[in-house]
Amino acid sequence: DIDANGIVNVSAKDKATNKEQTIRIQASGGLSDEDIEQMVQDAEANSEADKQRRESVEARNNADGLIYTTEKTMAEHGESLSDEDKSAIETAIADLKAAIEPEDADPADITAKTEILAQAAQKLGEALYKAQQEEAAAAGDAGMGDMGPDAGG
Template identity: 60%
Template structure:
């Protein structure tokens, strides 16, 4: 039995699709799809907040049981995949050789996808911070952040995401956003201090 926790890619996402694949390749699309199911009814929440625990279990007869559970609500959905006679030794050998032949290419693609996912999270949080706290920094800083967001978006929208290009532009966005981060921190400190003063005033 093996469990892994996933989350959502969009704000207020109400459902996730779980795809079960078999194979040796790094990217799911290059493997054999055995089945899929949806976990629906997720409550509205910002992207990345819901915790979806996916558990894979395979018994001695080769029957695969896959379940997905939203840790927040306890909602659960599962699929049972019957063994289809299993793969022949020839099929398995072909899968392994196929994976070995594409190892470098698959690794590059996986790194590109991982860099893209991290970049999209940073774009999302940077846009929100700029909207909520943009007035705390200069117009030049706002422009630099907007330009860095646009450049990173362009890099992530490439048909074959380039990990090195995305990482470089992610680093640039993080660097130009430092002043905004400092402004947010100072603003929150000031709010906390203001709250302490008002609480102290009520005690008098």
């Protein structure tokens, strides 16, 4: 058992002899002020590296997410794009994948190439929107049938 002060009490009983042994483990002391100061200095020294690592991971995650959604949307609706737009998106995806490949990739480079892909992917969104509008218009026209100003009623 460990109590609130971090003291460990262990007991064991030999079933054959019915003898019990107990041991108490207690820290001999905490950290010295010098140890604590050293830990604080180490933490401060590593904070910039931690910040850069976090930025890199965030940029990489954003890029991965955009690549995934763009590739998925391209697979489902890529036929509504012009060959030029499709090529631009595929090139932007390839460039972004190459940017996130190295372990020590520059977060600024990843972010810049993510923006390029996002701009290229807007064409895909525009094409989808246009296709949906055309489908809605076609469905609306077909639903009118014989109804018009001269329809009897």
